[in-house]
Amino acid sequence: MTGGSRPGAQAWIDVYSGRPPPEWTLTPEETEELRSLLSTLPSGGAPPPGGLGYRGILVSIPGESIVATLRAGGGVVAPEPEDGTTLADTGRRVERYMWESARRHLAPDVIETLEPHAHLEP
Amino acid sequence: MISVQLDVFSGRPNPRWTLSPRQSRELVERIQADPRVLLPRDAETVGLGYRGFVVEHLSEGDAWSRAGLPATARIGGTHVSGGETANWLLGTSAGTRADVPGQVLEHSREAIRSARLDRPSTYTACANSFYTSDTDFSYWNNPQHQYSNNCYNFADNLRTDTYAQPGRAAGHMYTEISCRGVAPAARWDGWRAKCQTQNNLNVCLVIWPSTDFHWYRLCQNGHWCHKPGGTPARNYDDSGHLITDPETCDRGPYTIFCRYFRGWGVIVE
Numbered sequence: 001m002t003g004g005s006r007p008g009a010q011a012w013i014d015v016y017s018g019r020p021p022p023e024w025t026l027t028p029e030e031t032e033e034l035r036s037l038l039s040t041l042p043s044g045g046a047p048p049p050g051g052l053g054y055r056g057i058l059v060s061i062p063g064e065s066i067v068a069t070l071r072a073g074g075g076v077v078a079p080e081p082e083d084g085t086t087l088a089d090t091g092r093r094v095e096r097y098m099w100e101s102a103r104r105h106l107a108p109d110v111i112e113t114l115e116p117h118a119h120l121e122p
Numbered sequence: 123m124i125s126v127q128l129d130v131f132s133g134r135p136n137p138r139w140t141l142s143p144r145q146s147r148e149l150v151e152r153i154q155a156d157p158r159v160l161l162p163r164d165a166e167t168v169g170l171g172y173r174g175f176v177v178e179h180l181s182e183g184d185a186w187s188r189a190g191l192p193a194t195a196r197i198g199g200t201h202v203s204g205g206e207t208a209n210w211l212l213g214t215s216a217g218t219r220a221d222v223p224g225q226v227l228e229h230s231r232e233a234i235r236s237a238r239l240d241r242p243s244t245y246t247a248c249a250n251s252f253y254t255s256d257t258d259f260s261y262w263n264n265p266q267h268q269y270s271n272n273c274y275n276f277a278d279n280l281r282t283d284t285y286a287q288p289g290r291a292a293g294h295m296y297t298e299i300s301c302r303g304v305a306p307a308a309r310w311d312g313w314r315a316k317c318q319t320q321n322n323l324n325v326c327l328v329i330w331p332s333t334d335f336h337w338y339r340l341c342q343n344g345h346w347c348h349k350p351g352g353t354p355a356r357n358y359d360d361s362g363h364l365i366t367d368p369e370t371c372d373r374g375p376y377t378i379f380c381r382y383f384r385g386w387g388v389i390v391e
Contacts, residue, residue, distance in 0.1 A: 014351065014352070014353075015334075015351075016333075016334045016351050017272060017273040017334055017335070017336040017337075017348075017349075017350045017351045017376070018272055018273050018274055018287070018288075018334050018335040018336055018337070018351070019287075019299075019334050019335070020285055021351070021352075049362070050350070050353050051350055051353075051359075051360040051374060052330075052336060052350050052360050052373055052374030052375065052376055053330075053360070053374040053375045055350075055351075055353065081265055081268075113333060117375070
């Protein structure tokens with residue numbers, strides 16, 4: 001099965017408490033790029049505490065038989081819900097990639113309002 | 123244009139800076155949410171060190187004018203915390219020409235914090251109130267329902283799996299993210315200021331300015347609980363502390379406290 005024939009992943013910025021989260025569908029190419037990035041991550045890292053405000057980006061990736069949902073935030077990629085396993089997202093590469101994707105798909109005012117709360121400054 | 127003066131020095135001129143248009147609008151929103159924050163310019167405030175802020179309105183035709191607020195006023199003081207508005211106002215000095223010295227900032231923050239902690243919780247729960255457990259959130263925190271129910275579902279203790287929105291069930295969903303936008307929508311759903319006869323849930327509404335709303339509900343043992351979006355319901359704030367007062371707990375970016383509501387059998391959707 002080629003990357004182009006698989007459906008794209010669903011992503012959403014996990015930031016609100018009341019309003020529904022901003023969400024978008026990754027293109028098949030973006031989804032394959034994401035899979036490739038994830039495959040390079042070593043195990044490890046502690047998930048940041050969640051609470052009010054920005055909590056990372058959630059992404060549901062269609063697989064062969066199941067959909068795996070992951071949370072990328074604060075230098076860690078972890079399954080959602082958490083199962084104790086984590087991947088170390090050094091330099092927040094996966095999270096930054098998801099924000100690049102978000103910028104291509106979401107309205108500019110949404111990005112302008114929310115991205116500063118991710119604190120992705122170099 | 124709003125000019126802010128940190129009233130802290132005895133000999134030197136006090137630090138002064140002006141708010142940006144966005145900050146000015148937020149200050150107006152904060153005052154409208156809790157008018158008690160605004161004191162007369164000459165309100166009694168004594169002692170050396172932090173004595174609050176003096177705000178001056180220097181232009182016309184803006185949000186401050188439209189709100190009918192006085193030309194000059196005080197926010198916070200020696201024994202009057204000013205709440206988070208004082209803390210937020212202190213933060214607006216960052217990056218301005220005021221250049222408030224670090225130790226003065228630290229002193230002022232501590233003075234604001236101490237005044238807040240000294241003040242007891244002002245909330246009185248309804249005599250006939252319904253409380254769920256303040257520790258067992260299993261009804262909410264399971265994969266089948268956690269992600270489809272939000273803070274408003276939790277506040278109403280009603281699991282609709284629709285990510286409930288204030289006013290939607292009544293056909294009057296909010297159109298503005300502010301206290302004056304979301305509170306009326308909640309009233310349409312059935313929330314009231316007064317205690318209801320039959321029974322009551324005690325809840326409160328807070329706002330992340332122009333961005334989002336959040337709700338808390340009073341649970342057993344005097345602890346307030348909440349559910350941040352699709353994340354698990356909990357009894358602690360963003361600093362990890364048990365919530366005994368939603369007005370002073372760490373609410374992250376939900377910096378505006380709107381008001382308390384009571385209700386029973388409120389339908390949300």
